[in-house]
Amino acid sequence: MSIRDVANHAGVSVGTVSNVLNRPDIVAPTTRSRVLAAISELGFVPNDAARQLRRGRGRTLGLVVLDVSNPFFTDVAKGVEDTTGAAGMAVIFCNSDGDPNKESAYLDLLEEQRVQGVLITPIDDANTRLVRLRDRGVLVVLLDRRSPRPDLCSVSVDDRLGGELAMRHLIENGHRRIAFVGGPHRLEQVRDRHDGAMRAIAAADLAPEVLRRFDTPGTTVAAGRDAAARILGMPRSTRATAVFCANDLLALGVLQGLTRQRVRVPDDIALVGYDDIDFAAAAAVPLSSVRQPRQRLGQTAATLLLEEANSPDIHRHQQVIFEPELVVRESSQFVRSGG
Amino acid sequence: MSIRDVANHAGVSVGTVSNVLNRPDIVAPTTRSRVLAAISELGFVPNDAARQLRRGRGRTLGLVVLDVSNPFFTDVAKGVEDTTGAAGMAVIFCNSDGDPNKESAYLDLLEEQRVQGVLITPIDDANTRLVRLRDRGVLVVLLDRRSPRPDLCSVSVDDRLGGELAMRHLIENGHRRIAFVGGPHRLEQVRDRHDGAMRAIAAADLAPEVLRRFDTPGTTVAAGRDAAARILGMPRSTRATAVFCANDLLALGVLQGLTRQRVRVPDDIALVGYDDIDFAAAAAVPLSSVRQPRQRLGQTAATLLLEEANSPDIHRHQQVIFEPELVVRESSQFVRSGG
DNA sequence: GAGCGGTTGTGAACCGTTTCAACGGTTATA
DNA sequence: TATAACCGTTGAAACGGTTCACAACCGCTC
Numbered sequence: 001m002s003i004r005d006v007a008n009h010a011g012v013s014v015g016t017v018s019n020v021l022n023r024p025d026i027v028a029p030t031t032r033s034r035v036l037a038a039i040s041e042l043g044f045v046p047n048d049a050a051r052q053l054r055r056g057r058g059r060t061l062g063l064v065v066l067d068v069s070n071p072f073f074t075d076v077a078k079g080v081e082d083t084t085g086a087a088g089m090a091v092i093f094c095n096s097d098g099d100p101n102k103e104s105a106y107l108d109l110l111e112e113q114r115v116q117g118v119l120i121t122p123i124d125d126a127n128t129r130l131v132r133l134r135d136r137g138v139l140v141v142l143l144d145r146r147s148p149r150p151d152l153c154s155v156s157v158d159d160r161l162g163g164e165l166a167m168r169h170l171i172e173n174g175h176r177r178i179a180f181v182g183g184p185h186r187l188e189q190v191r192d193r194h195d196g197a198m199r200a201i202a203a204a205d206l207a208p209e210v211l212r213r214f215d216t217p218g219t220t221v222a223a224g225r226d227a228a229a230r231i232l233g234m235p236r237s238t239r240a241t242a243v244f245c246a247n248d249l250l251a252l253g254v255l256q257g258l259t260r261q262r263v264r265v266p267d268d269i270a271l272v273g274y275d276d277i278d279f280a281a282a283a284a285v286p287l288s289s290v291r292q293p294r295q296r297l298g299q300t301a302a303t304l305l306l307e308e309a310n311s312p313d314i315h316r317h318q319q320v321i322f323e324p325e326l327v328v329r330e331s332s333q334f335v336r337s338g339g
Numbered sequence: 340m341s342i343r344d345v346a347n348h349a350g351v352s353v354g355t356v357s358n359v360l361n362r363p364d365i366v367a368p369t370t371r372s373r374v375l376a377a378i379s380e381l382g383f384v385p386n387d388a389a390r391q392l393r394r395g396r397g398r399t400l401g402l403v404v405l406d407v408s409n410p411f412f413t414d415v416a417k418g419v420e421d422t423t424g425a426a427g428m429a430v431i432f433c434n435s436d437g438d439p440n441k442e443s444a445y446l447d448l449l450e451e452q453r454v455q456g457v458l459i460t461p462i463d464d465a466n467t468r469l470v471r472l473r474d475r476g477v478l479v480v481l482l483d484r485r486s487p488r489p490d491l492c493s494v495s496v497d498d499r500l501g502g503e504l505a506m507r508h509l510i511e512n513g514h515r516r517i518a519f520v521g522g523p524h525r526l527e528q529v530r531d532r533h534d535g536a537m538r539a540i541a542a543a544d545l546a547p548e549v550l551r552r553f554d555t556p557g558t559t560v561a562a563g564r565d566a567a568a569r570i571l572g573m574p575r576s577t578r579a580t581a582v583f584c585a586n587d588l589l590a591l592g593v594l595q596g597l598t599r600q601r602v603r604v605p606d607d608i609a610l611v612g613y614d615d616i617d618f619a620a621a622a623a624v625p626l627s628s629v630r631q632p633r634q635r636l637g638q639t640a641a642t643l644l645l646e647e648a649n650s651p652d653i654h655r656h657q658q659v660i661f662e663p664e665l666v667v668r669e670s671s672q673f674v675r676s677g678g
Numbered sequence: 679g680a681g682c683g684g685t686t687g688t689g690a691a692c693c694g695t696t697t698c699a700a701c702g703g704t705t706a707t708a
Numbered sequence: 709t710a711t712a713a714c715c716g717t718t719g720a721a722a723c724g725g726t727t728c729a730c731a732a733c734c735g736c737t738c
Contacts, residue, residue: 002723003725003726004724012687012688013687014726015727017725018726019686019687019726026685027686027687028686045450046725047392047725048452049389049391049452049453049725050724050725052388052725053694053695053724054724058388060431060452068417069417071408071410074407075408078407078408078434085441088448090433091432092429092430092432093420095417102424105424113387113429114386221617256620278408279591279621282560282595282622283622283623284623285623286623341694342694343694352717354696354698354718355716357695357696360695365715365716366717367716367717370717385694386694386695387695388693388695389693389694389723390695391695391723392694392695392696392723393722394696
């Protein structure tokens with residue numbers, strides 16, 4: 001069932017059928033409707049592989065994220081999907097799961113697919129691979145990560161500022177022994193949020209020791225629970241009175257870990273997360289968190305990519321940076337008097 | 340940069356290069372290594388569109404879900420991805436968002452892509468469309484939905500049983516005025532869970548009026564909050580003492596709605612959700628819920644599809660049905676004495 | 679009725695792979 | 709020595725679209 005069958009059935013040439021499909025305006029109305037009738041009678045569905053083969057690039061694009069089960073990324077994905085769906089594009093969804101091998105395998109696959117472009121939250125700053133991709137004609141937009149190079153588009157949120165906001169809030173509430181839970185430190189998001197926190201400490205003229213790092217192997221609820229246990233393992237007198245987590249999944253895990261040991265939040269330990277996923281507000285103790293414009297992140301990245309795809313000459317690479325916003329809820333409301 | 344360039348560079352014919360790529364065993368070791376060297380020197384990446392065009396079908400498959408932002412579906416997706424990733428397949432991820440038009444548009448797109456198969460949670464029992472797809476050679480596996488036809492594979496969980504388990508639990512705890520929150524009723528999951536609940540009522544020799552339906556326009560947190568308001572709008576004397584929600588997102592919404600109006604859960608109103616997403620345990624009041632094997636659902640569906648793709652002759656269509664399990668947590672622990 | 683511009687439609691080349699009949703060369707068999 | 713069997717390789721024909729130079733036809737005008 002090909003364009004050729006349609007042509008026969010309608011009594012026109014293949015070129016005309018192709019024109020009806022792609023530039024319907026240039027074909028005479030009567031011919032056009034005859035062809036359309038043939039198409040629906042035969043139930044013809046164009047083969048995108050053939051189109052792609054001829055045109056050079058296809059109608060799909062790749063989205064590579066760090067963790068599908070993190071609602072932050074699904075919200076981003078939804079934003080991407082909104083935009084691409086409207087443009088009739090398909091998204092190949094890839095979950096690197098923080099594993100460089102999986103990431104690399106997926107990039108290979110996307111390259112074989114000759115996708116128009118790739119939206120990616122890279123695991124580390126392996127720009128070499130991404131730049132190589134770009135040089136081969138695959139558009140690349142960094143997602144939730146600032147591009148260190150001016151020749152790649154990127155859409156991100158100012159994670160340092162986010163970290164600073166969270167930490168300033170805790171400092172203002174009187175906390176002087178604070179735990180930072182996050183990791184692996186290889187992730188730029190984790191590093192930046194930590195750096196921002198340190199900046200707030202410096203701004204408040206406090207000693208760097210005020211913030212103590214608890215590294216985690218991943219950014220999951222389970223990792224958060226483990227971190228809580230480690231925090232509670234410290235002697236009460238030097239134990240942190242507040243915890244700032246690199247994301248909400250960790251924070252929910254910490255919350256669970258603390259609650260199980262009958263440690264009250266925020267009375268005994270205050271807690272701030274990051275991302276403000278929908279579930280943060282519905283948590284056992286509603287979670288203070290740093291909100292990011294998740295869907296807009298995805299929409300913007302996809303728009304940038306489509307722009308570049310459609311008019312590469314006009315397109316200027318840009319680094320879009322959104323501002324995060326602190327949302328204070330119950331988990332950090334308790335004000336500490338004294339040290 | 341094509342197979343032809345590689346052939347020239349290695350001094351062999353295109354056929355040989357193709358053989359190195361697809362049946363390396365039939366080509367002589369020395370030739371093979373010469374070709375492989377040429378491939379890596381030139382940085383050649385095969386064009387999957389061309390392969391697909393020639394072979395007839397590609398290396399991708401489609402996954403169509405009802406709601407990306409529901410962690411239930413992302414967990415299912417993860418299961419799918421695990422399995423397909425291991426087989427070197429790509430997943431085109433589609434979110435129908437409960438909109439039949441979006442679903443239909445995505446099916447068109449997948450058909451144009453000539454995907455190997457489609458894993459789908461259909462919105463309604465629009466099997467006509469799916470059967471047509473199947474007849475055109477696209478493998479179809481129903482996901483989280485039992486196939487009414489024996490000629491389609493399906494992987495599902497016994498939703499009636501799940502509804503029955505939840506309701507029996509509430510009845511045993513003494514509840515005699517219970518609200519069912521869910522919708523739209525067009526969704527089979529919602530209907531089945533409701534039917535199961537009715538079955539439990541019949542089994543306990545209670546009047547059908549014990550269960551009162553509160554329909555929602557969708558299965559989201561926001562819809563749950565609205566439903567809570569409607570429940571609280573009833574006079575205290577006839578108001579439900581327990582709520583069973585068609586999924587956990589609704590339950591979290593109901594929980595928020597109740598809590599805002601200072602109604603205590605479970606003391607004033609008990610609550611049971613469905614799916615047992617990770618966030619259920621981390622909710623303000625840990626949520627009782629009906630657990631489904633989410634990842635296994637995805638893995639099994641993908642496995643079934645791959646099996647059929649690889650050996651269509653051996654393959655027998657099957658309806659896999661998992662059993663759900665009630666997980667009781669705090670939100671339904673309060674035992675009601677009297678009516 | 680030749681010449682002209684404009685509109686429609688044609689048909690073949692091409693995209694990059696797979697596949698398969700055919701081929702030359704070597705070795706085993708009669 | 710002739711023949712068969714086998715092995716590794718070749719080259720061309722698909723696959724199903726898009727694109728473009730060109731042809732056919734139309735109504736006009738001179």
